[in-house]
Amino acid sequence: MTTRELRRVALDGELTIMTAAESKERLLTALPGSGGLRVDLAGVEEIDTAGLQVLLLTRREAESMSLPFELTAPAPGVAAVLALAGLTTAEEQ
């Protein structure tokens, strides 16, 4: 649908309050000028509310720029948390 390609960002380790500032920075700076984001969560072992917030924020920003935002390959535990917030992953769509 978009002419430009989705930019792929891979997160790994923990997506928690410890890394939230860093993750926010990475995701938000990756957004402008891209054709949307595909966030690869395969390496994420742990997620908490702070991490969840960052993803939700990024999704909102992407939407405000009319860019697609996809999450891929979360581990089951992470996927369950994402589902709480209504964040679906690309494979399910």
Added chain:
Amino acid sequence: MSADDDMREALDTFVTEARDLVQQLEDGLLELEAHPSAAETVNTVFRAAHTLKGSSGLFGLRHLVQFTHVVETVLGSVREGDLGVSPGLVSSLLPCADHIGAMIEGLAAGRLEPDAAQAAEGARLLAALEPYLPDGQGALATDGADPAGGDPAPERAWRLSLRFGPDSLRNGMDPLSFLRYLASIGTVSRVSTDAAALPAAEEMDPETCYLAFEVELLSGAPKEEIEAVFEFVREDSDIRIVPADHQLDAYVWAIRAMPESDRVGDVLIGSGVVTELEMTEALRIQQEQAARSGTQPVPIGEILVEHGIVPRPIVDAALNRQRKTTESRSQDTTTIRIDAARLDRLIDLVGELVIAQSSTGLRAGAGEAQGEVMRLVDEVRHSALALRMVPIGTTLRRFERVVRDVGVELHKEVSLVITGGDAEMDKALVERISDPLLHLVRNSLDHGIEAPAERQRHGKSGQGTLRLNAYHDAGSIVIEVSDDGRGLDRERILAKAVERGVVAAGAVLSDQEVYDLIFEPGFSTAETVSNLSGRGVGMDVVRRNVTALRGSIEVDTARGVGTTIRIRLPLTLAIIDGFLVGVGSASFIVPLDRVTECVELPPGPLGRDCMNLRGEVLPFIRLRELFDIPGEPARRQNVVIVEQSGQRTGLVVDALLGELQTVIKPLGVLFSRLKCISGSTILGSGEIALILDVGPLVADHSEREHLLRARPAA
């Protein structure tokens, strides 16, 4: 069962009788507790239970039969001497009497079957009686209890709104871990995340919590337990736990089926929809609001709805329950038991009246016959009023139970002494005074009488005494509630009053003035809110209720010796001794007990609205101006001097028309908010006279005077 009229009538009779029997049962049990070996009492109690069972059977009320059967069996063993009376036994049986009473009231309200809550309560009570049953006789009990007893904690659906404090993440409180924990006490059926609070990207602090969660939880745990999950974050977070929407009906039903209660709060807590903690918080908000705005407290239900603690339909149901309670109580006053001799006397008088009336038609001695008619009319009226009079003792004796239960709860030993139970008063009044009295009794037990150890330290006997005394005094009835407790603490009351801004700091008050402060709204010296009092329903409500009955209340106290609260009430609400006055074409009645004297208004211009009465300044109110009555004042005006709480005020009128006894007719709903007028009456001439309510009249006036005087000074 067809509910045709005959049946209903019979059922009504059954209900009336059953109420008496339950009362006998309760009285007897209390008596047994005091004198465990009183054979006659054992018989009475047994017979009461037996008769209850028998009559219940006549009406096919299976649940009542089953329940009373067990009670009867236990009492039977007592009668046979197989079982001794112990405090434990009495404590197990008393709630059974309550339960039977509740089921009877259910019948009176048209419910032939017990509801789930009652059935469960019944099963619980029977289980408590199990140890007292002879072997093998409990079968019927378990049989009856089975349907309700099996499932102790049905799962309920809750909706949790969790808005965690902004710092929760930094404090290591991750909302997600709470959600995970919730799964351990129930089934989390749905979660939705609300990210609306997320700020713009550049302002978003990754370490601040912005998310809120809506959770649907299915759990058998009571609300307190769910609440406790959030114990550590409660302070800065907004945690709301309400029943899920689709369960509202279930709560509404449960509340409808609950035992009677006057307090919405109790109903709500009892239904499990509100926890004690939430109720305490709501009461605190209520008091704060009232103190801040200086107005009447907002109803507690409104606060609960406003703060999202309870959904409105549930509060409405609880309010309805409360209203029903009050209604069923006022319905009680629609039937009345009368001593047959009094009725005969009245009928006899009416017969004489008819004869006297017919003899006025005869020419000879018409004047004499007329006099006779007048005398008889007067007597008929007197004896008609006497029909409504009941001895107050029945009401006072009801407090024996209260004193016992509260004493046990507070670990205080209290004996109740009732005197003057023969004093009679209007039945309607008796019923309306019983709630204020109950409050006073609880207050005395809770705050007045000290714990046994403290009493002994002060050289008193460990057992406290609560006295209820009633007597007639100059056309009114006086009811005293006195205790031999610690008395009122003058300094603490004064300090509290200053703190609340009721009294200016440094004001010099007489002792009586200080003690009267306890009747001010929102004034409780109780430092801790206990189950019994200090819950915001204070002495101000008692005073309001008493004043509404045209009565007065005063307090007498001595430090360390005790406190006596004295309520003075008119004997009846239906009749008033009045003083008729005229202003222009209008007539007014001043209650005679308020009038101290009448004087002529001194002629000449009077600067301010006050006059010289034997060297004292007497402020007065010109009724003509107050009520905007057109026309010129009479050339010579009179002043009726009334006294209200020690303050004298004059009422300026055109004419003094004399004393009369009048029947009060209440004002219509339209005028219910009218102050200064308490009712109306119809005069012999057919005209209407309004009855002045002296209290508000004087209070209103002195308030206006204060304002007027304050202005030029400012």
